[in-house]
Amino acid sequence: MSLPFHAALTKAHAPVIAEIKPHSPKTGPLVAAHAVADVARDYANAGAPCLSVTTGAWHGGSLGMIAQMAATGLPVLRKDFITSRRHLDESLEAGASAVLLTCALLRSADVTRLAVAALSIGLTPFVEAASVRELEGLQLPHEAILAINNRDIRTREVDDGGVSHSELLYAQARAGHAGLLVSASGLTTPQAVARAMAAGFDGVLVGTALLSGPAPPFDTTRAFIMAASRTVHH
Numbered sequence: 001m002s003l004p005f006h007a008a009l010t011k012a013h014a015p016v017i018a019e020i021k022p023h024s025p026k027t028g029p030l031v032a033a034h035a036v037a038d039v040a041r042d043y044a045n046a047g048a049p050c051l052s053v054t055t056g057a058w059h060g061g062s063l064g065m066i067a068q069m070a071a072t073g074l075p076v077l078r079k080d081f082i083t084s085r086r087h088l089d090e091s092l093e094a095g096a097s098a099v100l101l102t103c104a105l106l107r108s109a110d111v112t113r114l115a116v117a118a119l120s121i122g123l124t125p126f127v128e129a130a131s132v133r134e135l136e137g138l139q140l141p142h143e144a145i146l147a148i149n150n151r152d153i154r155t156r157e158v159d160d161g162g163v164s165h166s167e168l169l170y171a172q173a174r175a176g177h178a179g180l181l182v183s184a185s186g187l188t189t190p191q192a193v194a195r196a197m198a199a200g201f202d203g204v205l206v207g208t209a210l211l212s213g214p215a216p217p218f219d220t221t222r223a224f225i226m227a228a229s230r231t232v233h234h
């Protein structure tokens, strides 16, 4: 039996996790707090199967935004620095369907422990790794989602800063995890999304680009959704 966030991504025609990051440390304000519910509705209407929100204060987020976004009926990923069982319970109570576990913050044994604990209360663990070393020690339950974070400071300067990082780590990630693989962060164009899908990823996560484009979020999201549409194989 598959949990809601995992199931929604698995069966999506265009597996785009659309994220709201109210404030970007890099680009400044992206969404006013009062507009979170409206943007979530735009994402849903544009065809996103799953949503994500950064709840940390440094991103202008809050726990209450989860419920505002879950009101769309779509499952919501909580992105925050989650390091304890208490954070998992708090996420569930706030209405989340999935939680971020960041490899850079946790020992790999703790990633596994928290992933198992998340699943036991019905939350999908969304585990973010950014390097060969972080991937090496990982032992994840099959129902966890493994995301390659493209924002890796160590390679930012030698690649194009985005999807090529996912392409480089794809084979290792696939070999180390039997479940879903997502390319996350730094996907700035629909072309980058198409490349991640062509590389073999099961989905993508996009935040800033949906909110900072010249067009309204609905139109931008449509373009990213089209780029992620799965080609039908016979």
Ligand SMILES: O=P(O)(O)OC[C@@H](O)[C@@H](O)c1c[nH]c2ccccc12
Residues within 6 Å of the ligand: 019, 021, 054, 056, 059, 079, 080, 081, 100, 102, 128, 149, 184, 185, 186, 187, 205, 206, 207, 208, 209
């Ligand atoms: O806005 P982008 O480049 O599409 O990236 C989103 C997301 O991955 C990023 O916000 C993120 C990655 N890891 C995190 C940990 C906490 C909060 C936020 C994040």
